[in-house]
Amino acid sequence: MLSWQHDARTVSIWTVDGRRKAVAYTGSPDRIKALATLPVGESDLVHRDGMWFLYASVEVTEPPTYEPEGFVGVDMGIVNIAYDSDGNRHTGARLNGYRRRQLRLRARLQRKGTKSARRLLARRRKKEARHAANVNHRIAKTIVTEAARTGRGIAVENLTGIRDRVRLRKPQRVTLSSWSFHQFGAFLTYKARRAGVPLVQVDPRYTSQTCNRCGHRDKRNRPDQETFTCRSCGVVAHADHNAALNIAQRGVERWGAVNRPHAASPRSQRGRETRKPGPLWPGS
Numbered sequence: 707m708l709s710w711q712h713d714a715r716t717v718s719i720w721t722v723d724g725r726r727k728a729v730a731y732t733g734s735p736d737r738i739k740a741l742a743t744l745p746v747g748e749s750d751l752v753h754r755d756g757m758w759f760l761y762a763s764v765e766v767t768e769p770p771t772y773e774p775e776g777f778v779g780v781d782m783g784i785v786n787i788a789y790d791s792d793g794n795r796h797t798g799a800r801l802n803g804y805r806r807r808q809l810r811l812r813a814r815l816q817r818k819g820t821k822s823a824r825r826l827l828a829r830r831r832k833k834e835a836r837h838a839a840n841v842n843h844r845i846a847k848t849i850v851t852e853a854a855r856t857g858r859g860i861a862v863e864n865l866t867g868i869r870d871r872v873r874l875r876k877p878q879r880v881t882l883s884s885w886s887f888h889q890f891g892a893f894l895t896y897k898a899r900r901a902g903v904p905l906v907q908v909d910p911r912y913t914s915q916t917c918n919r920c921g922h923r924d925k926r927n928r929p930d931q932e933t934f935t936c937r938s939c940g941v942v943a944h945a946d947h948n949a950a951l952n953i954a955q956r957g958v959e960r961w962g963a964v965n966r967p968h969a970a971s972p973r974s975q976r977g978r979e980t981r982k983p984g985p986l987w988p989g990s
Contacts, residue, residue: 708749712742717760719751731760740764755829769902774859774961777906779954780849780894781913781946782863782887785931788845789946791954792852796845808834839889846893850901859904861957862891863913906964908956917941918951 707720715738716728733741747763779791788796808830815823815830853860865887898905914934916923922938929935934948 710741710746740766755832766900768899771902771904772857774904775857777859777861777904777954777957777961778849778853778856779950779952779957780860780862781950781953782865782890783946786946787841787890788849789944789950790849790852791947791950793947794848794852795944795946796848842890842893846890846897849894850897850903853898853903854901859906859957859961860894860898861906861908861953861960862894863910863953864907865891865910904961906957906960908953908960910953913949913952913956914945916952918943918948918955 709718711717711728714728715732716730718725718727719729720726732738741762741764744764744766747765749763750761752759752761777791781789783789786795786797812827812830815827849860895905912923915925915927917927917934917936917939919941920936920939922936924937927934927936928945932945934943934945935941
């Protein structure tokens with residue numbers, strides 16, 4: 707139970723020892739503004755790493771989704787966290803290097819096994835998770851901002867169950883398990899909803915083996931991890947860029963299939979009053 711004093715930037719909290727008044731709080735300027743101008747919902751008081759945090763939820767008006775003029779395809783991976791159809795690559799090399807260093811440090815701490823080592827080990831795990839989440843936040847914000855600026859939607863792969871589908875060597879399995887595809891997808895989804903940007907999930911099968919220009923599909927189109935060479939039309943491209951272009955095209959097809967109006971079937975018209983036939987499509 708608490709009450710806010712926005713002008714003084716303090717909060718009054720009811721505790722087991724009575725009410726604590728004039729407890730100061732702080733935050734980023736945009737969050738302070740949102741807290742003062744938007745309806746405040748439930749709040750949680752959390753003690754973490756020796757500090758107290760007040761998590762407050764606010765009600766944000768969700769803008770209507772606009773009709774997109776094309777889609778930005780986003781191919782998600784491990785070497786490149788995201789590669790979009792515009793050719794922008796968000797590499798994961800620095801993040802993967804950071805994770806490998808943390809993995810070596812955790813292995814040393816686990817071998818040491820002291821109380822202080824276990825305490826430091828827990829802090830390191832939390833620090834790595836926060837660092838990865840910050841990287842995912844920044845990439846998702848960049849993609850959503852560009853889509854909103856150009857009036858396009860966002861098409862992403864439906865990667866549900868990817869850890870069960872793919873077969874990888876042991877070092878690759880460690881990298882795949884530590885990279886949160888679900889978190890990045892969740893960040894893209896909620897940021898797109900806040901901006902009114904349409905977002906669709908498409909079937910990811912064969913996007914890396916299919917030519918975005920002629921549609922030819924062949925395993926041999928991928929001579930190595932980074933290169934795509936079409937054996938039909940001869941187009942050469944970065945493999946992730948080619949996949950992102952295919953995802954963008956599937957996004958257009960998916961959006962059209964979901965939002966296409968359906969004409970009433972002849973059976974549904976039986977027994978009704980006969981009318982002069984009209985146009986089946988709006989504006990036709």
